[in-house]
Amino acid sequence: MPTREKTLLRFVTTGSVDDGKSTLIGRLLYETKSIFEDQYAAVEKTSKKRGQDEVDLALLLDGLSTEREQGITIDVAYRYFESPNRKFIIADTPGHVQYTRNTVTGASTSELAIILIDARNGVLTQSRRHGIIISLLQIPHLIVAINKMDLVDYSEEVYKDIVSTYQDFSEKLDIHDIVFIPVSALKGDNVTAKSDNMSWYEGSTLLHYLETVHVTADRNLLDFRFPVQNVIRPHLDFRGFAGRITSGTINAGEEIAILPSGRTSTVESIVTYDNELKEAFAPQSVVLTLADKIDISRGDMIVRKNNLPQIENHIEAIICWMDEEAISNGNPYILKHTTKYVKAFIPRILYKIDVNTLHREKTDTLSLNEIARVEIRTASPLFFDSYKNNHGTGSFILIDPYTSNTVAAGMIRGPARTIDELAEKTEAKASQKKSPHTVWSGWNIPKKTREERNGHKAAVLWFTGYSGSGKSTIARNLEKTLFAAGCHTMLLDGDTIRHGLCGDLGFSNEDRSENIRRAGEAAKLFFESGDIVICAFISPFERDRAFARALIPKDRFFEIYTKCSLDVCKRRDPNGLYKKVKNGEIKEFTGISSHYEEPQAPEIIAETDLRTVDDIVTEITGIIKEKEIIK
Amino acid sequence: MNSYSFPYLKQLESESIHIMREVVAEFKNPVMLYSVGKDSSVMVRLAQKAFYPGKFPFPLMHIDTGYKFPEMYEFRDRFCEEIGATLIVERNEEWIAKGCHPLKLGTDKCCWYLKTQGLLDALKKHDFDAAFGGARREEEKSRAKERVFSIRDEFGQWDPKNQRPELWDLYNTRLNEGQTVRVFPLSNWTEVDIWNYIRMENIPVVPIYFAREREVIARNGILIPVSAFSTVQDDENSHYNNEKIRKINCRFRSLGCIPCTGAIPSESTTLDDLIIEVINTRKSERENRVIDLGSDAAMEDKKKEGYF
Incomplete structure (x- = not known):
């Protein structure tokens, strides 16, 4: 059945009393046939009683009689509607009383936010405030709906003006995906159907965007975290730990550690009412049984041995x-x-x-x-x-x-x-303090402007793999190719970083993490300068790579895993390091004494023991062309 | 990567299971309010899943008014026996004996004595500190503002203006002396979700949800089943003396007490038909519930007093 395959999108709507939020939600509900005749009849009656000429759609949304009497909304309300592909849950937050508390509450469970701006008023203090709260709550997707376009003659100029003002402001925010949609909630332009009045607007309608925005990738599927809710002991032979996987994935047979005791075991089985699972992932509710008898209780956390919080x-x-x-x-x-x-x-x-x-x-x-x-x-x-x-x-x-x-x-x-x-x-x-605008005001020259002059987009290509797996070789060749094609590039690798910026660091796990943290931050600076930054680091730990990834917008970070058997790496041993390890000159070395965590979902896998360097470089340039980084 | 995609119903299921497990972990003496309807059926299945392979560690409690459909009583007893659940049935015997009936006292008073008071007395009698209910936010507009964990004072009252904010999935389960909590694990489910889940999981429901020919009288636009009046002890036929009995194909969209539960015209005899009907309907789920029609705020007023 189609409904079973539907996915869920939770979003929060923010806006002030007069910018048409209720009308917009009313419109979405109405056009997706989610308002019922008898509900409509009830508010029609109330509208009449109050002496209003038109049916007040906002009444559909105000749940409590005190609110309806006073014509205000006092709390977060939840609304439901569906389209052919998705189910939607709206957290509808009021615009004035206890604004921050309600918006934070509504935003906490949302994957997307809609901010409404009245086209006649432009970007007001409150439009900024909405953005700041959404950024603090780390909602990954933001739609700025510029409403009441009908009252400004559907003017492209007005729209563009608001977009550019808001973009300047949003540089300061930590939101990577912002789209702007000109709408008229009252007349229905660009809400569920494309407007004939704004032929200059080429983007999608509000509903179309809500239906198609990709949110699966926002889930953290890397770090397995399983806070134990209950211990299930129906009889002496069964002892299971119930919980909902907060993030990450887990397979039967995998090694795990229990916090705070630090004891380790393996997952014996993943039990559910429906069937036993081989693999489970966030946000499934499951019961885990372990191979060893260990005392675990509510509040403990089960994690992967090599990926600790x-x-x-x-x-x-x-x-x-x-x-x-x-x-x-x-x-x-x-x-x-x-x-x-x-x-x-x-x-x-x-x-x-x-x-x-x-x-x-x-x-x-x-x-x-x-x-x-x-x-x-x-x-x-x-x-x-x-x-x-x-x-x-x-x-x-x-x-x-x-x-x-x-x-x-x-x-x-x-x-x-x-x-x-x-x-x-x-x-x-x-x-x-003397010049507060330098504290949070983004970059002097916006990245976009730099990119326009460069003729290509900025990106970070992050190579990870064993020493000797071919990271540097491919990275160097790739940089030369891109540079020859007129791209602005920068190469960061162990040599460039460890000789200066990270000269104080050794090779312990902590120092390796710090090394990657600095490398990631340095990459970000070059990225902001519009460069294609090529990074080549063993970067053995998933968490460190995730950190580097988190600094860069989603579609601009490419993790490239140079996959190569350890034996081949040892044979190649370009810098004689494996030999030194063998002779005991180096103590900590990835693949020998310390662990390498394979990337879970790299954008590109380069099998360097099977393919030539040229081949791989061609493939990578092809992929970044496809992703419109270069032309 | 696609293998990690998670269909909507499974996501709702996982969230509801999470809520139930939190309650069992944090409260001393929880109970699940069981009204025999479709939402209760779904709630019971979720409880079975939450504590599998164990049994769910709380009883079911039915607040009976004596006015339910015979099919409901039959279903209730058979269903609870089949799944091996502990069933508590509580009735406000004092007022049932007095012949409390909506046509005599009005719906508001009748509900208050038999349902609200019945429930509050039962919770006190058994010393339950948390009670699961099957209410959904989508059902009715005052429920749209209800929390998943809804705190009640010692009189069972709901104070809508003084609710705790609920953030992420971090439920504050702490109570003050005298307070109890109603927990709504189906908060984010809609009527369509409930039916789709019933089909997906093959969950048994009371047969009167499906259409067949029934004798009804039309009163104020609501089709009241004729059997409604056979449950009134005294002067049983007087209430529909001059009204016309009609035979039509109909079903019950939500279940309550017979005198206050209207049927809706319907040809849906199978689950598939029924789901299509629910998707296409332009009327809300409680259209046939006489008790909601008193005023625009009828449900809110009942809730404040301690009703679900």
């Missing part, structure tokens, strides 16, 4: 305060993270973020609807990833132990830094 009891996070009562620095809160409750203190508020401008302000307190970066100490360690990499293990809520209210929503940035580092940071911040 961070384990800390002192973290930094962005929190949104949601309670009437202001924050208390001294009293404990209860923190819920995955399936675990822990006691938590907030020793320090680093700064408050003005949601209208992104400016940081010093503060000692935090009240309803305010957002801040804080330090948190927990009574026992959390097993987490940064919110940016993993929403499921990077989010938490704070609960007041006295009222039991949910008082804050939190997004983990990472471990808290040491006092020295913090002092350094504060100083840097102070010096930036």
